[in-house]
Amino acid sequence: MTELEDLRADWVERDQSLAAAIRLHAGLLRESLTEQRLEKVRRYGAMRGVDLLIWISFLAAFGMFLVRSFGDWKFFVPAAALQLWTLVMGVVTIREREALRAVDFGEPPRKVQLQLARLRLERARTVQWALLTGQLVWWIPLAIVAFKGLLGVDLYTVSAFMPTFMAINLAVGVVFIPVALLSARVIGPLLADTRFSRSLIDAITGRDLAEAQAMAKRIGSFQ
Amino acid sequence: MIEALTSVAAEPGTEDATSPARFTALLEGQKRTLYKVAYIYCRDPEERQDLVQEIVIQLWRAFQRFDRRSSIATWTYRVALNVAISYRRREGRRLRDMAPLEFGLNVAEANHAFDADAQKSRVLRALIDELDELSRSLTLLYLEGFDHAEIAEMLGTSVSNVGTRLGRIRRKLKTHIDQKGRELP
Numbered sequence: 001m002t003e004l005e006d007l008r009a010d011w012v013e014r015d016q017s018l019a020a021a022i023r024l025h026a027g028l029l030r031e032s033l034t035e036q037r038l039e040k041v042r043r044y045g046a047m048r049g050v051d052l053l054i055w056i057s058f059l060a061a062f063g064m065f066l067v068r069s070f071g072d073w074k075f076f077v078p079a080a081a082l083q084l085w086t087l088v089m090g091v092v093t094i095r096e097r098e099a100l101r102a103v104d105f106g107e108p109p110r111k112v113q114l115q116l117a118r119l120r121l122e123r124a125r126t127v128q129w130a131l132l133t134g135q136l137v138w139w140i141p142l143a144i145v146a147f148k149g150l151l152g153v154d155l156y157t158v159s160a161f162m163p164t165f166m167a168i169n170l171a172v173g174v175v176f177i178p179v180a181l182l183s184a185r186v187i188g189p190l191l192a193d194t195r196f197s198r199s200l201i202d203a204i205t206g207r208d209l210a211e212a213q214a215m216a217k218r219i220g221s222f223q
Numbered sequence: 224m225i226e227a228l229t230s231v232a233a234e235p236g237t238e239d240a241t242s243p244a245r246f247t248a249l250l251e252g253q254k255r256t257l258y259k260v261a262y263i264y265c266r267d268p269e270e271r272q273d274l275v276q277e278i279v280i281q282l283w284r285a286f287q288r289f290d291r292r293s294s295i296a297t298w299t300y301r302v303a304l305n306v307a308i309s310y311r312r313r314e315g316r317r318l319r320d321m322a323p324l325e326f327g328l329n330v331a332e333a334n335h336a337f338d339a340d341a342q343k344s345r346v347l348r349a350l351i352d353e354l355d356e357l358s359r360s361l362t363l364l365y366l367e368g369f370d371h372a373e374i375a376e377m378l379g380t381s382v383s384n385v386g387t388r389l390g391r392i393r394r395k396l397k398t399h400i401d402q403k404g405r406e407l408p
Binding site (some may be wrong): 003004007008009011012014015017018020021022023024025026027028029030031032033034104105106107108109110111113114116198209215218219222223 | 224236243244246247250251254255258276281283284285288289293298301302304305308309312327328329330332333335336337339341343344346347350353356357360365366367368376377378379380381384388389392393396
């Protein structure tokens with residue numbers, strides 16, 4: 001009968017051959033650890049810089065629009081909604097990234113994995129709410145603000161039907177939230193199984209959230 | 224069992240405490256550990272190379288703030304296990320997609336040397352494939368010869384929990400072998 005001890009003895013035996021089999025090219029390694037080479041690895045860091053720049057640009061643009069339209073509530077309110085959404089999502093994302101960067105992988109795995117599981121849980125919640133609320137602010141309010149701010153056009157007065165059209169769209173947007181949650185569960189499996197559609201559906205339905213919760217529970221129960 | 228490779232890490236804050244030369248010395252001493260962690264977490268031999276590269280990068284980053292509260296060996300295991308668990312979940316971006324760099328640590332030969340097609344290694348593979356991520360770490364540390372207290376310290380859990388978990392792993396192994404209906408010589 002094979003016991004764990006037998007597997008350990010076999011493991012030790014196989015381990016003997018490893019030292020000679022793994023080759024470390026010190027020169028190549030040292031070269032790889034230079035700043036220039038590591039910069040390639042940090043490329044995603046540069047993307048974070050671009051993200052930050054875009055975020056600040058949006059905040060500045062909406063901020064200027066808010067100042068200009070203060071008192072003119074039909075423009076101020078949609079711009080405030082956009083500013084609030086952008087601000088909250090940006091702050092939450094930065095906070096999550098910083099928390100991820102602060103994780104010290106030299107700490108015990110149970111502690112680190114629990115930290116990562118909690119961060120993943122937070123991220124899944126953020127993405128789900130960003131998708132569900134984003135469609136509310138990034139359609140009609142954006143159109144109102146963009147037309148006014150960039151072209152000087154008052155979208156409310158373009159046609160007599162426009163205010164009704166906007167109200168209907170906003171109402172549909174509100175109704176969309178529970179409908180999206182429900183229909184994503186039903187329609188999701190019928191959609192083409194691409195990576196994008198799968199991650200979108202998983203984010204909307206909360207499957208990512210459920211997975212993250214299960215993971216946090218599993219790691220938490222390791223104690 | 225835990226080696227104190229104090230010669231590898233200089234005093235924190237000194238000029239060469241985190242120099243590439245010291246890091247290379249660390250890797251030379253710990254390269255087998257990196258491979259064995261990759262072996263436990265990756266069934267596919269080609270993936271092991273990717274995982275080892277990810278571990279090297281993360282070790283290098285973490286090396287900058289290594290404070291010597293634990294031995295180099297303990298610290299290396301922790302970093303490697305954490306990277307491997309995250310890699311398995313595909314949480315992190317794949318290094319291969321991000322930066323096709325050669326980090327000077329070639330494990331291709333190790334796959335031939337270590338991945339023996341013997342019954343015991345097949346049993347071990349089947350066992351670890353059934354285990355959750357932290358139980359895999361625990362199994363690896365047990366195979367490496369660490370005692371319960373050392374395993375508990377490395378993983379951040381209690382000694383009694385290590386004993387309980389190892390008991391479950393033993394039962395799982397027994398069940399697996401019973402199911403296969405064959406005994407090993």
